[in-house]
Amino acid sequence: MATIYTYLGPEGTFTEAALLQVADAVQSVRIPAANVNIALEKVRTGEADAAMVPIENSVEGGVSATLDAIATGEPLGIIGEKLVPIRFVLVAKLGLLLEDIKSVSTHSHAWAQCKQWSDRNIPHAEYLPGSSTAAAAVGLLADNCPYDAAICSPLVAEQRGLTVLADDIGDVADAVTRFILVSKPGALPAPTGSDKTTLVVPLPEDHPGALMEILEQFATRGVNLSRIESRPTGQYLGDYFFSIDVDGHLAEERVADAVRGLHRISPQLRFLGSYPRADRRGYSVPRHHQDKAFREAYTWVEGILKGT
Numbered sequence: 001m002a003t004i005y006t007y008l009g010p011e012g013t014f015t016e017a018a019l020l021q022v023a024d025a026v027q028s029v030r031i032p033a034a035n036v037n038i039a040l041e042k043v044r045t046g047e048a049d050a051a052m053v054p055i056e057n058s059v060e061g062g063v064s065a066t067l068d069a070i071a072t073g074e075p076l077g078i079i080g081e082k083l084v085p086i087r088f089v090l091v092a093k094l095g096l097l098l099e100d101i102k103s104v105s106t107h108s109h110a111w112a113q114c115k116q117w118s119d120r121n122i123p124h125a126e127y128l129p130g131s132s133t134a135a136a137a138v139g140l141l142a143d144n145c146p147y148d149a150a151i152c153s154p155l156v157a158e159q160r161g162l163t164v165l166a167d168d169i170g171d172v173a174d175a176v177t178r179f180i181l182v183s184k185p186g187a188l189p190a191p192t193g194s195d196k197t198t199l200v201v202p203l204p205e206d207h208p209g210a211l212m213e214i215l216e217q218f219a220t221r222g223v224n225l226s227r228i229e230s231r232p233t234g235q236y237l238g239d240y241f242f243s244i245d246v247d248g249h250l251a252e253e254r255v256a257d258a259v260r261g262l263h264r265i266s267p268q269l270r271f272l273g274s275y276p277r278a279d280r281r282g283y284s285v286p287r288h289h290q291d292k293a294f295r296e297a298y299t300w301v302e303g304i305l306k307g308t
């Protein structure tokens with residue numbers, strides 16, 4: 001049966017561009033969702049099989065809405081990731097010039113990435129948060145749109161025939177956003193040799209060195225971290241969980257062993273998935289952290305216990 005996809009919409013978001021990189025998504029049903037929570041809920045209820053949502057940007061860091069939504073509620077699994085190079089344009093209502101812009105709407109991550117440009121070029125413009133860059137752009141076409149301009153992708157500007165007042169307005173050239181494809185938990189994608197594993201680890205109890213005990217599990221097994229972020233649990237002030245990406249697949253002994261160690265320390269940990277890296281970058285594993293070394297050590301101990 002064909003996969004039904006959902007994504008942070010409407011049509012023309014960077015998230016849709018990420019989804020269109022998925023081989024079968026081009027000819028599949030794609031349901032736009034108004035925000036990340038709604039997209040993930042469609043997967044939880046079965047209305048969609050998989051959701052594409054933004055998770056991390058090379059300039060602004062983690063997308064809190066996504067980090068929080070996948071860390072709580074009915075469990076979900078990450079089955080893939082995609083990278084999208086980001087270029088922003090400023091579009092405006094017909095007839096307006098740059099100096100006429102008094103208010104701008106866009107996604108909060110887009111606003112943060114164009115802040116220096118905005119301070120220099122539209123310093124008096126008020127910011128109105130939008131649910132996505134494309135939603136802000138499309139809003140300009142409504143008769144009673146409450147803002148003058150939007151920040152979006154060049155593609156959505158062209159598709160909707162919007163007037164571009166400024167191009168390439170991101171503060172950092174070569175900005176990239178990472179998106180994850182999320183489904184209900186199930187069989188893991190097969191290891192490829194260039195994989196990533198995502199975990200959510202609550203701090204079990206507040207004591208000196210608690211975070212170090214978590215990090216030690218990775219360090220002693222030669223597992224490299226590629227992202228770590230703390231997020232408040234929302235329960236009480238100072239209660240945090242850690243959202244962590246590591247290089248490697250759960251099918252690798254060193255990763256499985258680290259995850260077992262973490263489970264002993266923090267039994268509420270969530271395993272969110274092992275999936276191929278979008279950049280296909282490899283990693284070298286020292287001999288004593290390779291599967292063969294783990295197997296030999298296991299067999300050695302077994303032998304001692306059996307007296308052979």
Ligand SMILES: O=C(O)C(=O)Cc1ccccc1
Pocket residue numbers: 008012013014015016054057086107109110131132133134177
């Ligand atoms: O709003 C969009 O188009 C999105 O897909 C979210 C987003 C916003 C800013 C940078 C990257 C992704």
